[in-house]
């Protein structure tokens with residue numbers, strides 16, 4: 019990048035160098051596509067829009083994820099839990115708007131997206147009640163209610179996003195100059211771009227996979243990010259579909275949390291870390307409970323938390339995110355997607371995805387903020403495994419990042435440690451929802467009391483009841499560990515309460 023005297027992201031100086039690029043490549047990138055991505059249970063955005071070819075008007079009716087084909091499991095669709103009771107997405111009923119979508123993307127804001135008018139009286143989907151998936155409640159793609167919802171979604175697709183031409187992106191990024199490369203994930207390169215009006219943006223260019231894989235990832239990310247609007251979610255400015263697939267995102271001047279936490283982390287004093295913990299929790303609560311649909315991010319990790327000028331965290335990278343219909347308690351996937359070190363046990367064991375998948379990853383993120391250690395260290399040792407004995411022993415001194423010697427608010431630290439402990443509970447039912455997480459982090463009396471009651475009653479329960487509740491976790495060792503763990507949580511709660519009574 020030319021030195022034009024313009025402000026640059028603080029991380030740009032060294033990240034532009036080739037050595038830094040190599041370093042970026044070693045980051046703990048997300049895994050996508052080990053198992054086939056099929057079935058309605060994937061995000062509507064991926065699948066509904068995934069049938070589109072990037073070339074205008076070229077649309078395959080028999081679309082399927084190329085990963086499914088590669089893994090040879092497409093034909094065994096019915097045997098995967100993804101597909102059980104799933105409606106056929108390859109029906110032609112929605113072809114009309116499928117065909118239109120890429121045309122709209124290419125035409126950009128001249129073509130208003132509210133071509134898709136909302137249908138009135140769209141029935142509100144009921145909140146889920148039972149633990150099991152009610153197949154009779156699964157909306158059929160051809161059912162009027164689902165089509166209505168789709169229309170409602172797309173009426174919200176603002177036309178204000180800029181459709182960048184390739185030459186505009188090239189001009190902004192110095193023709194994808196290495197000097198402008200500010201980030202690299204497993205699936206994309208991110209370039210600093212300077213627009214004609216002098217504003218800076220981040221251009222995310224999808225780089226991995228073949229055309230169809232990239233199309234599915236691009237549309238998945240675009241399909242989610244255009245529907246969300248929250249101060250703690252990365253902001254989309256525009257997109258480009260010429261000569262590749264690009265998302266133009268608001269530039270985060272400090273880069274990602276991982277670039278600071280695993281770089282010059284002395285910069286991250288405790289109050290900034292607490293702010294990042296709170297803001298990320300707010301963003302996740304919004305995704306899970308506050309926006310039009312339940313969105314599971316599925317890849318919460320330090321490199322997907324971007325930091326604004328004043329260190330406000332913004333959740334980014336919706337390449338793996340899923341929409342869950344309200345009637346579904348969870349969604350079962352048949353492939354491992356996400357990032358090692360952040361994935362909960364039920365995901366590894368049964369492919370279960372729900373809000374608690376993100377809650378677990380958020381717990382790992384809290385541990386990273388507390389300890390300054392990475393989710394997986396250089397020898398692939400998990401932070402959770404390292405931290406659990408210290409959490410059980412309530413060993414705050416050993417847990418806390420050595421670069422924060424006593425320079426932290428002890429009350430806040432205790433609350434964050436407590437929250438992390440709860441979020442990484444092995445059994446997902448014992449993890450809090452994000453709205454509860456926020457209450458705990460704020461130290462709200464009522465929620466602390468509730469946790470205390472819950473922990474007490476859990477301690478009183480017999481092992482057999484525990485086993486029914488969480489059949490995955492049936493080793494005596496684990497149950498012993500958990501008892502110790504719960505006792506620690508109780509004692510932490512007692513000390514927090516005592517301190518707040520004294521003050």
Ligand SMILES: Nc1ncnc2c1ncn2[C@@H]1O[C@H](COP(=O)(O)OP(=O)(O)OP(=O)(O)O)[C@@H](O)[C@H]1O
Pocket residue numbers: 046047048200201202203204205206207208220222252267268269270271273274277321322324334335337
């Ligand atoms: N808006 C932005 N502003 C500044 N830097 C950004 C921005 N978006 C992304 N980056 C940087 O680029 C990196 C890679 O981006 P991103 O995580 O979206 O790519 P990815 O290929 O989807 O990653 P993953 O392998 O985790 O799936 C981020 O970790 C961050 O450092």
